[in-house]
Amino acid sequence: MANEEHLALIRQGVDAWNQWRRNDPELRPDLTGANLSSVNLSLADFERVNLSQSNLKWANLSQANLKWATFSQTNLKWANLSQANLSQSNLKWTDLSQANLSQANLVLVDLSQTNLSQATFIKADLRNADLSLADLSGADLTEANLSGANLTGANLNQSNLTGADLTSANLLKAQALGTNFTQAVLTTACLKDWSINSETKFDGAICDDLESNPIESSSLEDDFAKTSTVVELSFNKGIDWQAFVRSLQDLQLVYSAQSIMIQALENHPNNGFMIRFTAPIEINTAELENQVRELYETHLAALEAEYCEKLQITPEDLADYWQQSTNLIEIVKFQATRSMNVETKQPHPDNDPILSRPFEDKAQSTVSTTVKQAITAALDAYIAPAVPGDSEG
Incomplete structure (x- = not known):
């Protein structure tokens, strides 16, 4: 909890607060859990202040001094931190x-x-910042300085990095679908195992001495188009994740020499769900999509019969639940619950086919590290509800 004396001082206004800080510069104020939503804190001296778990939503912190401050689990949504x-x-x-x-x-x-x-990070200085596993989707990083930044596993989908400096940045396994790198500097950046698609833009980008795999030339967009194609599968009536993973296992047997990898999982309007994955350019995408759907329907029919028998519910009840469960986290929740009730040999996500290596041979995993981490986090934080038809729930 916040120190009541410190909280009373900040409520007197920035001038009173800053004067108090000048009088006792060695003190480290504690505003843990304070509600400062929509408060004008422009030019405030918050150096070394503990703002963990505080509510600063809509707060004006422009030109504030927040050096060495602590913000763990702080709500800064819509806050103004410009300059x-x-x-x-x-x-x-x-x-x-x-x-x-x-x-x-x-x-x-x-x-x-x-x-x-x-x-919005326009012209922000993010040199050597740690952005690993951060969600930067849709962010505006125009002309931001990200040189030396760690973006390992970061979500940069649909973000704008026009004119950004990414010199020596680490984008290992980053997601950059539909990202705009126009005139960005990617010199000596690490791009190993990152994910881009045909909508990712590199117009005028400077890409000297890249450390990347398999993309190595300055014409990244052209290289991606030459080596990979993107296949999108939409599910408008819910999805059984286990059936889909089993389908990909079968698909890998058909295309054993080629790499087929999940690239993105997205919710669509009206309870729809979309899975995007990449495949080598030589594969016929229409044929591939048909094969996936046929395999999925086969596994789905077998699994649904098993669910209905063991959970003692009707096919209609199961269909209703899937229709409500196209949200990714809800799918994961139900799968975790079902694993405990139906497949006792898989009680923990470490043994779940979503999270473990989906092929028993040495084939490449179809689920990216970023996806695994997101699903693992959802499972770890989840308290399972009753399964439909479960008499104990």
């Missing part, structure tokens, strides 16, 4: 979605596993 000094602060696990961090100093900041979706 703020956040260097060397700990922002891990915070919610900065749709926040304004334009021209902010974020040098050496820990933003790992942070929600930065649709945030």
